[in-house]
Amino acid sequence: EVQLVQSGAGVKKPGESLKISCEVSGYSSTDYWIGWVRQMPGKGLEWMGIIYPGDSLTRYSPSFEGQVTISADNFISSAYLQWSSLKASDTAVYFCALGVVGSIPYFDYWGQGTLVTVSS
Amino acid sequence: DIQMTQSPSTLSASVGDRVTLTCRASQSIDTWLAWYQQKAGKAPKLLIYKASSLQSGVPSRFSGSGSGTEFTLTISSLQPDDFATYYCQQYNSYSGTFGQGTKVEIK
Numbered sequence: 001e002v003q004l005v006q007s008g009a010g011v012k013k014p015g016e017s018l019k020i021s022c023e024v025s026g027y028s029s030t031d032y033w034i035g036w037v038r039q040m041p042g043k044g045l046e047w048m049g050i051i052y053p054g055d056s057l058t059r060y061s062p063s064f065e066g067q068v069t070i071s072a073d074n075f076i077s078s079a080y081l082q083w084s085s086l087k088a089s090d091t092a093v094y095f096c097a098l099g100v101v102g103s104i105p106y107f108d109y110w111g112q113g114t115l116v117t118v119s120s
Numbered sequence: 121d122i123q124m125t126q127s128p129s130t131l132s133a134s135v136g137d138r139v140t141l142t143c144r145a146s147q148s149i150d151t152w153l154a155w156y157q158q159k160a161g162k163a164p165k166l167l168i169y170k171a172s173s174l175q176s177g178v179p180s181r182f183s184g185s186g187s188g189t190e191f192t193l194t195i196s197s198l199q200p201d202d203f204a205t206y207y208c209q210q211y212n213s214y215s216g217t218f219g220q221g222t223k224v225e226i227k
Contacts (some may be wrong), residue, residue, distance in 0.1 A: 003194060027141055033155065037218075038186065044205075044207065044218060044219075044221040045156075045164065045207050045218040045221070046164055046218065047215060047216040047217055047218055059214060059216075060215065061121070061215045062225060063121075094162070095163055099211075104175050104213065104215065104216050105216075106154035106166065106169045106209060106216075107156075107164075108153075108166055109214070110163035110165070114162055115219065
């Protein structure tokens with residue numbers, strides 16, 4: 001069974017840094033993409049970016065490029081989403097998701113979501 | 121960046137109704153479109169990929185159609201478990217984009 005397990009919820013102050021994780025298990029191949037999707041409170045899904053852990057090829061939505069960093073460690077089947085300086089507007093649930101097909105995938109499998117709260 | 125627009129934003133329907141949700145792309149995306157269902161507090165679930173291919177395990181009452189810029193998701197007979205929010209996603213361009221969602225609520 002394919003599982004994406006995300007790190008737990010966190011409360012941070014504006015200006016702090018944060019790195020959340022997503023660990024993949026049960027997928028028989030290393031040929032996949034991991035994407036990150038934001039959902040602000042009461043709002044819709046926003047596609048942030050994707051990474052191919054095999055060679056760390058990364059693609060960002062123009063809305064998120066420069067605002068976050070997506071990385072991966074293929075040896076431990078994990079992907080990461082990182083902020084260097086959080087803002088209150090980063091408060092949201094962040095989902096990781098796994099996609100296989102194509103250079104920009106749809107997402108077959110999803111993590112449970114990580115709630116990030118940024119508040120002074 | 122390709123924009124995706126879903127309509128309606130909210131749809132009120134009854135169990136047993138046939139419902140159709142629409143998703144429009146700002147430029148042609150061929151059939152590179154997926155549909156997801158999301159229930160409150162849960163992760164989205166893939167229903168349809170490549171505009172009309174049913175994901176394994178998804179009930180056959182769900183179907184997708186369209187190509188180019190206009191797409192539809194149809195639920196042939198709405199069931200209690202189907203009340204949720206539905207999102208389309210294009211995966212044609214350099215970056216993917218979701219529509220803003222259609223909430224299907226009980227009439």
